[in-house]
Structures are given as C-alpha cells and as structure tokens.
Amino acid sequence: MTSIKDVANLAGVAVGTVSRVINNSGAVKPNTRRKVEEAIQELNYFPNEVARNFKMQKSKMVALLLPSIWNPFFSELAYYIEDELDREGFKLMLCNSGGKPEKELYYLDMLRQNKVAGIVGITYNDIENNISNDIPIVSIDRHFNKKITCVTSDNYEGGRLALRELVNAGSRKPAFIGSVTSVFSETMNRKKGFIHEAQALGVDYVIYEKPDPIVDDNAYFNEFLDKHSDVDGIFAITDMLAANYIERARRQGIRVPEDVKVIGYDGIQDNPYFHPILSTIRQPVEEMARMTIRLLFSKIENITLDQQVYRIPVIFKKGETT
Amino acid sequence: MTSIKDVANLAGVAVGTVSRVINNSGAVKPNTRRKVEEAIQELNYFPNEVARNFKMQKSKMVALLLPSIWNPFFSELAYYIEDELDREGFKLMLCNSGGKPEKELYYLDMLRQNKVAGIVGITYNDIENNISNDIPIVSIDRHFNKKITCVTSDNYEGGRLALRELVNAGSRKPAFIGSVTSVFSETMNRKKGFIHEAQALGVDYVIYEKPDPIVDDNAYFNEFLDKHSDVDGIFAITDMLAANYIERARRQGIRVPEDVKVIGYDGIQDNPYFHPILSTIRQPVEEMARMTIRLLFSKIENITLDQQVYRIPVIFKKGETT
DNA sequence: CACCAAAGTGGAAACGTTTCAATAGTTAAT
DNA sequence: ATTAACTATTGAAACGTTTCCACTTTGGTG
Structure with a gap:
C-alpha cells in the first residue's frame, strides 16, 4: 500500500x-x-483512515444501538440518522440488541474498545451506569438522568391530542391500551397526557396495560374485549398495537370506526396502499433523527447542552379509523 | 487511557x-x-481495538451499501446480516446510497480508506470497475461479473411459480407489471420465468413495464388499466407495486381477487394486521442474509468460491389476493 | 553432570499518520 | 548589507498494538 x-x-x-x-x-x-x-x-x-484514527485517538464513527432495525419506526429513524451523520463525514455503525440487557452491555463494551465518537441509544435498560463518562450518548425516548441527553416526541401532548381527537370523533368512553415498559421510558407520558386530558374534559376513560414482555397476546386482547365492551375509542401506544387491536376487534364483529374509533402512535405508514390507514399521532421522525445527531455533535465537541430532554411536537394524522 | x-x-x-x-x-x-x-x-x-486494526492493517468491519434502509425488505435483510456478522465478532457499517451512482462511488471510496474487511452491496450501478480488487464484495440481486459474487432468490423459478399460481387461481390472461431496471439486476429473471412458463402452458399473457425511475405513477397505472381491461391476473415485480396496483384498481371498481388475482414478490408483510394480505413469492430473506455473510467470510479468508451466483429457492405464500 | 531441545520471555521494530520543536528560507525595513 | 520577523520545511517522536528474533530458563536424556 x-x-x-x-x-x-x-x-x-x-x-x-x-x-x-x-x-x-x-x-x-x-x-x-x-x-x-x-x-x-x-x-x-x-x-489511510485507520492510521489517522489511531494517531488522533478518535474516529468519525457513531453507533446506533437499538432493539431491531427490522422495526419500521427504527429503520426510518436510522435512515435519517445516517443521512445527517454523513453530512459531517461521519459513519454509522448499526447494533441490534434485541432489547436484551446483556447484549446491550456487550455492544457498549465493544463500542468503547472501538473508540467510537458517540452513541445513539434506544435501549430498554438503564445503560447510564455501564457507560464510561468519556463517550457522548444521546438516547431516543428513554430518559435516564443527566449524563445522557434524551430526544423524544412530545409524548405527553401526543396523549392529550389523541384523547381530544377521539372525543371529537364521537367517543364517549375511550381507552388507553399499551404495555408497561421501563420506568425510564418517555413513552409512558402518552398515557399520562391521555389521562390528564380526559380528566380535564370530564370524560370517562379506561386504562388497560399488559405486562411487558407479552406472554400471551391472545389472552390480553380477549380479556380486554370481554371486560370493556362499552369502550368506543382506543388510543394504542403504538401503531402496531392499534393495527393488532383492529384486526382482533374485526374478528369479533366490531367495526372500526363505526363502533370504535382508533388512534395509534408513531405514523409508520408512509404509503396509502395497506388498510386500515391508521389515524395516528405522527412522530416527526426526521426531525428527531437530525436533532439527535446535532446534539450528539455538540456533545462530541464538548459543548454543554442547556436541556436534558428535548421534546419535539407531534401532529395528528387522520386516517380511516376515526 | x-x-x-x-x-x-x-x-x-x-x-x-x-x-x-x-x-x-x-x-x-x-x-x-x-x-x-x-x-x-x-x-x-x-x-484498544483501533490500534489493533491499525497494526494488523485490517478491521472486523463490514459495510452494507444499499439504497435505503427505510425499505422494509432491506431492513429485514440488514437485521439478519448484522446478526450473522456479530456471530464472528464483526461489526456492521450502514451506508444509504439513495441509489445514486455518485453516492455509491463516494461510499466505496470511503470504505476503501477505512479498510473495511468486506462489503455487501445492493447497488443500482455497476460498481465492478470502481472497486479495488483487494476488497471482498458480495452483492445481493445484482450480477455484474465474476469479481463480485451474487446472492439472489431464485427469481426465474419465482416467476414461473407466480404464473402457475395465477393460472391455478383461475386467471386466463395474466400480466407481468414492473419497472425496467439495470441490466445487471437479477430481478429481471422474474419476468423471464413468468414468460417461459406462460409459453410452456400455452397461456395468453401481457407484459407491461414502466421506465425506471418513475416519472408519472398515475399515468402509468391509468394507461395500463385502460389498455388491458381484459387482464384478470397480475404478477407484480414487488409487493409494493402489487399493493399500489390493488389500491388503484379498487378505485376503479375492480375487485381483488374476484375480478383480478394478484401476486407480488418479496414477502415483506410479517404481520397480519394490514390488508390486503398479499399473495406473494416470498424471498427467504434470512437465508439470503446469512449465506451472503458466510460467502463474504470465505472471500475474506481468501477461499475461492465455486459459483458466481447463488440462487436460493422461493416459496409461494398465499394471502387474500388470489 | 553435561548437554540439548523446548518453552518462556524480553525488547525492539513496524504499521501510517499528525504534530511540534528546530531549522532554513524569504521578505522588508533599516 | 544587516537584521528582524515571518513563512516554509524538515525530521523525529508518539499513538498502542503485534510479531519476530534473540536470549534465558526449564526439564529431560545420555
């Protein structure tokens, strides 16, 4: 050479x-x-970039640590993250943890050994204490504490918005359905917003959560459909859960949106070919991705950030289910 | 440190x-x-892994160069590729080219400078001549020539299978719809298989292709629906195109599968929540991914491969559209 | 006991850069 | 013509490993 x-x-x-x-x-x-x-x-x-990295003791590599790139929400996120990184000549390393704590730690170790410049973490577990201080991290949707900056959609406002839209669509007894996730997860604020807005409006509501991880999906839905036959509106914590609900409800002869209005969260459908086209709270994925990387760049350059959590506004996207 | x-x-x-x-x-x-x-x-x-890579003049980094991770087929592929790489302690670098030739070359250059151990390429353009000989490449669905090993689903048999299944489902005049892609693309064999099988069975058929890239989607479909109102079966070159067709046909009052049977290609739907659930030729994504990486490992270890193209069998997955 | 092969260890070179102190060259003012 | 003040260039050290040669120790054999 x-x-x-x-x-x-x-x-x-x-x-x-x-x-x-x-x-x-x-x-x-x-x-x-x-x-x-x-x-x-x-x-x-x-x-020789490798020699350069070695001499400089730093690389232009950023790692994206997430449960699974297969998930459409994450793959869209990854797309924009890579794009934003590339603008500054940075490269993206992809790590699927499967959401398993031990795999997350294994990757974190590996990344440290490889002296990556920074990490974008979408983790299920508290990685705060297992990460050396010297490597900048921005997390998405998980707020641990001040060492790790968090970018998230405005889950709380999203929850409020969902409740309002359900009521607007005519629902008298809306329900929130979701799984109980990590206490660090920002997504729990979707529920909080939903509840607060229902209380503010004086609307009767139901909260129905399943333990995570799901052991028996069928049992979960059957129990819900049994117990809460009077529910006429659903706010599902994710689009996938909303779609799942609709499919099961349909089999029981429940019509959407005639009998029950449904709103999801995420906005993963970017094409109008598959039905039902969900009414959903759309996360501004591109904006979240780009902001995440810009914040990460700031941390890499040792600029102190003024916030620990950055919340990006969401919008309601009307589909066929309300 | x-x-x-x-x-x-x-x-x-x-x-x-x-x-x-x-x-x-x-x-x-x-x-x-x-x-x-x-x-x-x-x-x-x-x-210090960076120092090691430097000294050894090689890294355990493999790059995946593809148009967009956002595409669900690619994101599933990427998932399994990363998993297989990890088994041998290799890492994955993700590069979205957007299908643009100049971006592909830009990334290729960068990868060479970074001394990656190998590349998995899903490219629209002939990268054969722009890559140094010393870096092992396996491509998916694109067959350039002998320097780059190709892994692909058995597109030809997939095409034949699709034709047979359409006929079995009662179609008397099936059509192939697709876009004209690179001459290097293995996917064109889907059409070839479709035609050959139709001829073998003595079935009347239609071929309708659009120039790539798509300039006017609407015009394309309108013209097709106009011209070929007698068609009662569709084999679309991808699932997305199939879904797109179905949506447009529906708007014109054409019922699927009653009036027209439809079969796609890929098998991107891994959950049964969205409709229509496509009848499709399912690519064995996991197997393709793992084989790609194992072949890449062989090339990295300088083992000469006995084939230039590895074709993996496909299966027909019945949905609601036949 | 002397010898030898094998096993274990030390030390330095090398990988391809960047950086920095030291040197050389240039220009402009006196 | 001398000097001062820059500008341009050189050459070597350093980054953290691995590897290889040479040397030392160990254990076994005649």
Missing part, C-alpha cells in the same frame, strides 16, 4: 509537508503544494 | 508477554498469565 512516505519521496519533500497539504493545515508554498498533489495523483495515493 | 504498557509495568513483564496473554498466542507460564490477568483487572484495562 502506498503511504504518505512514498508521496513525500516522489515529491521530494518531508512527510510532514505532505500531511499539511492533505489536511490544509499550516502554510505550504503553492509550488510545493503542486508538487505534492502531482505525486498523490501519480501514485494514486489516498490517506 | 491505560495501555498494554501499563499492564506490563504493573505485572512486571514485557509488553510482548501481555499481548500473548490477551491473544492466547504463543506460550505463557500459568504463573505469568495470572500476574498479567491480575494487572488487567486492577487497571481495568481493555485493548
């Missing part, structure tokens, strides 16, 4: 000079620069 | 010895090993 030394030899200058030409650092005479550039051309030289 | 030297000092041995302990290479007395391990513990030392 041709190295900076070969270029220096051919151009008749010292390696330091070549380095300065490549990096546009320090002063170089136009004439010298030309000679060096010619040598680079001639030898088809390109800098 | 604590280095191998600190460990050596504390343990009272030479750096070489510590290295041998860490890598289990060469002989080390049990007693010495213990001392070193204690020092490692005490200092909370972990090896």
